[in-house]
Amino acid sequence: MSALYFSEDHEWLLVEGDIGTCGITEFAQEQLGDIVYVELPEVGRNVAQSDEIAVVESVKAASEIYAPVSGDVTESNEDVADDPAKVNADAMGDGWFFKIRISEPAELESLMDKAAYDALVAGQS
């Protein structure tokens, strides 16, 4: 059973058990334009919710990515580091950034479900 959450900062978190897979949303990749560089966290790194955890850059600008929940990074997607365009091509799937072992499941309640995130995006478009 998996559950999909969204942050206000346009990250998605797909939770299966105590592991969350995180990426940026379709809206985010569209707004950023062509992505040319992605910096991923080191495996084993421990983060608190809202810590700066990754960087994604377009031609024009760099954007920080913040940890949607606290935990330890278990995997980073090297495919995306090698080919940043994958994020534009499939932000919600193959363009994932990292996986995290969630240490504070209660923090999931601070994230949005798809309906709430879609409403947020509609307000910003």
Place this chain on the structure above:
Amino acid sequence: MNNPSDTTTGDETGSMLTTPLHALQVALGGKMVPFAGYEMAVSFPLGVMGEHNHTRARAGLFDVSHMGQVRLHGDNAATALESLLPGDIQGLAPGAMRYSQLTNDQGGIIDDLMVTNTGDHLFLVVNGANKVGDLDHMQSALPGATTIEHCTEHALLALQGPAAVSVMARLAPGVEALVFMTAMAVTIGGADCYVSRSGYTGEDGFEISVPNSAAENVARALLAEDEVEAIGLGARDSLRLEAGLCLHGHDIDTTTTPIEAALNWSVPKRRRQDGGFPGADVIQAQLRDGPARKRVGILPDGRAPAREGTIIQDANGVDIGAVTSGGFGPSLGGPLAMGYVVAEHATLGQTGTDSALGLVVRGKSLPARVAKMPFVPAGYFRGQSN
């Protein structure tokens, strides 16, 4: 992440100016942002990368009407203008143009500009962000016999790329005879235009001064040509950066001299010797003794871009300068930057290894090296068959 819709160009103004091509840019799906007081397209649906690559492969059309177009009239306009900049204007043949800089008493650069001798008057193109100040400066500094006309009735388009000449030869026959840095009057679609073979991308191309009333028609006629796509300001910036060209307010400003900025080539021997422009003593001293710092090209060894403001360190971790423009080069396929470093570090390595630098990005020193500019070979047409 940060709001990905945030833009990095311009500042928020209550009411923005628009160019004659504003409606067309919106109709083409332009992402509109504030720039130099105008609402301009930073990109079109093709995207910054697509637009950049298209320009280098075929032909890109840019609206640069935000820039200032100025005519100087009077028998001694060239001599008068030389009192404000270190270029050779008196020696400009009719139809020829040069790049120069308006300097201040410290030898710093008030603005950089193109000066063309149309045969009848001098035609200047200055940066949009500085045009009001430039006009005030010229108004107060030039003798009364030289009259200054701000051409607010003209738009400015740029068509850049290897296919530009084929397109222009169809729409404005005769311009294909121009070589780089020359200009002529020509009719396009019945409108009286002034066309120069010049630009800001490192590619062959043309800049077209066209009456406002005809601007949209000329732009649409160009866009109707198979080779041509509309290009926004985002790609304009990545193109000029790959070409090693300065952007005033970033790579050059009132605190940088043309010598520090490695623009010595634009200051000819006669002007070096005779001076007669603001800050001549500072510039002459720097030519004699070398400047304390110098603008250089920088290539990061890795993939992370280093943007404006990034601190530059030497191999020992000592701060030696800062990045003034930096980002990602689509044609290069990697990051690139320009910045100022203490002069002794401003050279490519002696033994073939480039001068080692460290770029402080997010708290880490990333290895980089001094690199030659342009980063991508130029495509200027100088008169031989290419």
